[in-house]
Amino acid sequence: MIATESLSKRYPRVTALDRLTVDITPGVTGLVGANGAGKSTLIKILLGLAPATEGRATVLGRDVASDGPGIRALVGYMPEHDCLPPDVSATEFVVHMARMSGLPPTAARERTADTLRHVGLYEERYRPMGGYSTGMKQRVKLAQALVHDPELVLLDEPTNGLDPAGRDDMLGLIRRVHSDFGISVLVTSHLLGELERTSDHIVVIDGGKLLRASSTSDFTQTTGSLAVEVTDREADLLAALTAAGLRAQGAGHLLMVDIAGDETYDTVRDAVAGLGVGLVRMEQRRHRIAELFADADEDAHSDEDAHSDEGAHSEEDTDTDPHATVPAGTGRTAR
Template structure:
């Protein structure tokens, strides 16, 4: 099932064109939406939420049209904005309970869900203190909790790792992965950092200047440039020569030998060559192509 689909979607602001005939679909699981600042990521999310009317084209979320079914979409979708959106003088618990009620949950259910959700995002005793005293990491967790509290089918997370330190970034990414797998909630997550999304996404959409650069499963991104890194104690040159002889494409990078993986036989070829030449193998590892590579073409 497609969680979202756009068709020739265009959004024109008085001064800029934010989206230009964007046609893209995404399935269940975690979908990354990658692009530089101003690429049109936030505009796309606002259109998908039905908050911004598109200039032309169509968009569907969970098989509902954003133009005609905005209210129904917003009942089953969660949204974590990029910007700060928390009042400082209430506690996280009060705030998330209130937001659950705004999603239509009865008061007692709202309380239960808020407690559950705050625990899942990793806010414990501090949830009773006013939000004004929270760190950036805690604020991001509260923002995430309010997006999840009504148990949506799909969440839009706009730059959730913004402003976090490396540890906080890792925690947030792990949480996003859990939302997609363990919680069973589909995720559309945006970032301008390509590298961090490939760790958590099943599918990546890359947009630039409002147009689609690429949309494909994460496996395709990495498969395309899959390679093996081989390190041996001595005898890198003979190994390279031997592998070229049997038809593998190799490149020497300092003390490492990079072998392009064409099929499973490549692994056998490397093993046989190392054995035949009687070399001491130190390292043999997968080298994933990075999402950045789509920009290097």
């Protein structure tokens, strides 16, 4: 669907993309990177809206340098920032966008009604968008990207500004864009957990460089560890599990227990019951994408000055945080 070859974009003070070579296949692909990693720049180049400094890219087999209009006819785009005129309704706006994409008036109205219903906007679609919540605005932005029935949509940070429930709704909608309509999706986020849940494939970029591209399942292999969380007496539980012959260690409120076989689950359950404490959770641990980031290596640091880390997130990833962010900073390497 998308192929880039040594694609670079240099601004006077910043290298936004640095010799990026990646192949993106049909399905839902998550493009993950900290703020400033180059996600929006890549999307603009793919739409033919900004020229690359060097390298080449094709979208649906068309060259971004020479066929921007052809690409934009086949691709939907949901921009990151608020771009909706406040004094028109969602219906008026999406009909307008459909007409701009070349749909005749009747088809534009029908497709608009269908698409707005699909994204979950009903009566409110006749009200001026200035009064909409962030979640409603994001839905309108998604609807205008879908209204001309594209083969591919590029969604730039669609969960930005949404609360956890709003994020879940938006992620569900994005999954359905592919499962219900067969439209492929490239969705960006700096939140690892949500892309893990939504995407078939994950592409990780940092400082404009490709860190890794592979299927989501390759990123999140299950391990042989069981994460156990109890309400109280973690140290006593650790001692009880060790006495029962299991290898276990404490990690804050969590105990990590090596799975020796199916009976490990029973042993943990019995030990917890024996102590009379509550079991908060017991689950097989999965690698999260953030664990694929090793500490920055010396070589990668040498060109760090070339990149801005403006707006980078300082939040640390943890195994339990579904909204963990990509560790900020440039030049990190994937294990």
